[in-house]
Amino acid sequence: MASTPSALTMSAAERQRRLELRDLLNAKYKYIDRTWDVVFWVTAIFIVAGAADITKLLFAGDWDFWTDWKDAQWWPVITAFATIIIPSALQWIQWVAWRFPTGATYTCVCLFLASWIGRYFQWHVAETYPLNFVWPISTVPAAIILDWLLMKTRSFVLTSLIGGATWAFMVWAFNYIPLAPFLQPAVFMHHVMTVSDVQGIGYIRSQTPEYMRHIERGALRSFLGETQYVSLVFGGTMAVIGYWIGQFIGRYLAVWPIGRFIKTI
Amino acid sequence: MDSTRGLDEAGGRGPTDWLGGWKTLFVGCAALLAANLFLWLFDYKYAFTIGLNSATHAFTTHYRALFWAELLTNGIFCGLWYGWLIRTGRALENPQAAPREEVRRIAVLWGIIGATSLSLYIEASFWPNWDGAWHQTMVRDTALTPTHIPMFYFFFPLSVVLALGAYIYGRYRIPALYSPDKGFPWSFFLLISAAVLEFMQVAFNEWGHSLWLSEEFFSVPFHWPFVAYGWLASGMFAVWGESILRLYQIEKSAQASEEAPIHSAAAG
Numbered sequence: 001m002a003s004t005p006s007a008l009t010m011s012a013a014e015r016q017r018r019l020e021l022r023d024l025l026n027a028k029y030k031y032i033d034r035t036w037d038v039v040f041w042v043t044a045i046f047i048v049a050g051a052a053d054i055t056k057l058l059f060a061g062d063w064d065f066w067t068d069w070k071d072a073q074w075w076p077v078i079t080a081f082a083t084i085i086i087p088s089a090l091q092w093i094q095w096v097a098w099r100f101p102t103g104a105t106y107t108c109v110c111l112f113l114a115s116w117i118g119r120y121f122q123w124h125v126a127e128t129y130p131l132n133f134v135w136p137i138s139t140v141p142a143a144i145i146l147d148w149l150l151m152k153t154r155s156f157v158l159t160s161l162i163g164g165a166t167w168a169f170m171v172w173a174f175n176y177i178p179l180a181p182f183l184q185p186a187v188f189m190h191h192v193m194t195v196s197d198v199q200g201i202g203y204i205r206s207q208t209p210e211y212m213r214h215i216e217r218g219a220l221r222s223f224l225g226e227t228q229y230v231s232l233v234f235g236g237t238m239a240v241i242g243y244w245i246g247q248f249i250g251r252y253l254a255v256w257p258i259g260r261f262i263k264t265i
Numbered sequence: 266m267d268s269t270r271g272l273d274e275a276g277g278r279g280p281t282d283w284l285g286g287w288k289t290l291f292v293g294c295a296a297l298l299a300a301n302l303f304l305w306l307f308d309y310k311y312a313f314t315i316g317l318n319s320a321t322h323a324f325t326t327h328y329r330a331l332f333w334a335e336l337l338t339n340g341i342f343c344g345l346w347y348g349w350l351i352r353t354g355r356a357l358e359n360p361q362a363a364p365r366e367e368v369r370r371i372a373v374l375w376g377i378i379g380a381t382s383l384s385l386y387i388e389a390s391f392w393p394n395w396d397g398a399w400h401q402t403m404v405r406d407t408a409l410t411p412t413h414i415p416m417f418y419f420f421f422p423l424s425v426v427l428a429l430g431a432y433i434y435g436r437y438r439i440p441a442l443y444s445p446d447k448g449f450p451w452s453f454f455l456l457i458s459a460a461v462l463e464f465m466q467v468a469f470n471e472w473g474h475s476l477w478l479s480e481e482f483f484s485v486p487f488h489w490p491f492v493a494y495g496w497l498a499s500g501m502f503a504v505w506g507e508s509i510l511r512l513y514q515i516e517k518s519a520q521a522s523e524e525a526p527i528h529s530a531a532a533g
Contacts, residue, residue, distance in 0.1 A: 030519050031368040032512055035281045036375075039290060040505060043379035050382075050389035051495035057393050058492050061483035065397065078484070086495075093502055114386065118394030126309055127398040134398075205401045207481040253455055254499035258506040261448030 088246025168235025286372025293380030354437025455500025
């Protein structure tokens, strides 16, 4: 069998480590079986979904709750920052534990399920808001691309710079498809506005001042849409910052504490 | 691989059988889901009728009663469970369990951690969604609102009880991992502090709402500290990580003890 260049340059230590890992994989175990995998992957869904959703809800919740809040200026910036943090943490955890480039996708699928459960049972069934007014965004397609970047680059720095910087654009692009129908013009009480504006006026959020005005304010609609692209670039910058906050969580709050103890209390 | 399925020689369940070591996970999650279903149905039935005005007698008989019932339930559960864990744990202290028993205990620990994970999801995602919807549409005239009562005063303290209970379980029953002479594990420190800080943030939140009543934004800055618990709860992954490493150690020692007679026979 011909040796590959990488095999030739592989250090003895690396070769030894690979052999050890292969032994671990092929060993016959008495107590370690698939139930541990099933329990881990299923019960982790809850904490991952909870952490990702609370981060989205409290940093960018208002922009995710309503169609008329999904504006051209703040939505791409705030949402990009809030939604990349926990996927980044899980990218680190799954990469160091199994070399799985799946952490972001796993997180975003968990977040997708949690968001829809919350939006359906709490906003729609309990509070009777129509789902087409309160639907949550999906970050799954963007997460697949983020994981693909990690798999290809094998570098968290490159993944953060390329994936983080384009995260805002990807999240916006993939969610613009369901949002577009609500941005169509409509005439309401002799004013031209969007369908989402009409929703915001029609379904009163009486504890906020927001039902009295348009969410998308000021010059946003008079700059020929240019603000959108400026926001996406700034959102990308914020997402890079969010990515490294997630890396801190993954590295120092999830993995670093393994087997470490506080000696004096 | 030796099977750990089905009834073993002694007629009991194996340490990693679904009805053996993993039973704690199912019982814990079923109890949490049942409690959550009850609280959701309670709110669904009463929130828009009795829950709108905290000055009414009906609000006291329904929602304040529910609030006290939740605190009492949590307190009684905490006292009974911790009491049992410590009392029976002291009897077990020091002697190292046999590998099979230690594996079962790690499975039980994972069961408690799994239930904690579910509780954290319910308090961090399920109820905050209704809380957001409720407070952006309804007048807030009390800290004990219909959505706060299940979220803040049942699931928040319950998560503290579960996280600390998981540590107490490990401290007495899995000394190879969490023996007190090793110190206090960072993993549980982060997980428990996440749950405790979350509860403390409730106080700040209610104080903030009494000060800044005029607008109800969910992403308002004084809500942001709630996010910290979601991040600190990453300590749960460290609990999983260190117990997996312990499982590998148990496997290694089990294999060594099985191979030892063969080697000694060959040597002889």
